[in-house]
Amino acid sequence: METRRGLFWDVMEGRVAPPPAAVTLGWSLVEVDPDTASITVSFDAGSHLLNPAGSVQGGFLAAMLDDTLGPALVATLGPGEFAPTLDLHVQYLRPALPGVLRGTGRVVHRTRSIAFLAGELCGTEGELLATATATARIQVPRD
Numbered sequence: 001m002e003t004r005r006g007l008f009w010d011v012m013e014g015r016v017a018p019p020p021a022a023v024t025l026g027w028s029l030v031e032v033d034p035d036t037a038s039i040t041v042s043f044d045a046g047s048h049l050l051n052p053a054g055s056v057q058g059g060f061l062a063a064m065l066d067d068t069l070g071p072a073l074v075a076t077l078g079p080g081e082f083a084p085t086l087d088l089h090v091q092y093l094r095p096a097l098p099g100v101l102r103g104t105g106r107v108v109h110r111t112r113s114i115a116f117l118a119g120e121l122c123g124t125e126g127e128l129l130a131t132a133t134a135t136a137r138i139q140v141p142r143d
Contacts (some may be wrong), residue, residue, distance in 0.1 A: 004034075007082060008074040020079050025049070025060065027067055030102070034122030037107035039072040045101050055095035061121060062090045069117035073136055076107070080141035083115060086135035087135040099124040113138050 003013075008015040012029060026044025033039070043064050051057040065089055073083050105119030117134040 005042050005079040006074070006077050008032075008077070008105060021063065022067055025064055025067060027064075029071075030070070034075045037072055037076050037110070039068065039075060039103075039105050041068050041071065041105075043067075043101045043103065044099050045096060047098060053095070055097055056101075058090075058092055061092065061096055061130050062088065062132070063099045064101065064103055065090055065105075065119060065121055065130060066134065067106045068105040068121065069119045069132060069134045070105075070136065072105035072119070073107050073110070073117060073138075076110075077138065081138060083136040084137045085136050087130060089134070090130055090132045092130050093128055094123075095128045096121070096123055101129065102126075110131075110138075121141055 011018050017053060028042045030040040030042055041117045045056045049056050066085055070085060102122045103119060104119060107115050108118050109116045115136045115138060117136060119132055120128060121130045123129050
């Protein structure tokens with residue numbers, strides 16, 4: 001079986017430590033399909049992410065969506081390639097309560113240097129919490 005390489009796969013295979021932000025958010029891979037550039041992930045939204053009203057603070061929800069959409073693209077990249085987010089637009093639909101939240105993301109359109117991404121974040125009962133679109137710039141290694 002072929003070993004996949006690249007930042008996403010190196011983290012998934014334990015060759016590289018996961019990013020600290022992903023650890024803070026309780027990020028976990030559920031399913032990834034590099035052929036369709038889609039991903040499903042989960043987040044353990046514990047009490048450390050709550051605002052005074054008892055729901056997950058909106059900035060953490062945005063970070064969760066960024067950590068959903070970005071990996072949908074990064075899982076398709078080759079070794080040394082990276083894709084920082086240029087723009088992230090989040091629409092909050094309802095408060096997110098603590099628990100396991102599920103993110104789904106996909107690459108909507110990709111060129112050689114730019115990708116357009118979209119995704120959703122759902123709560124513990126499957127209710128839609130927030131949606132997002134993003135633009136990422138694909139950076140390739142220079143010799």
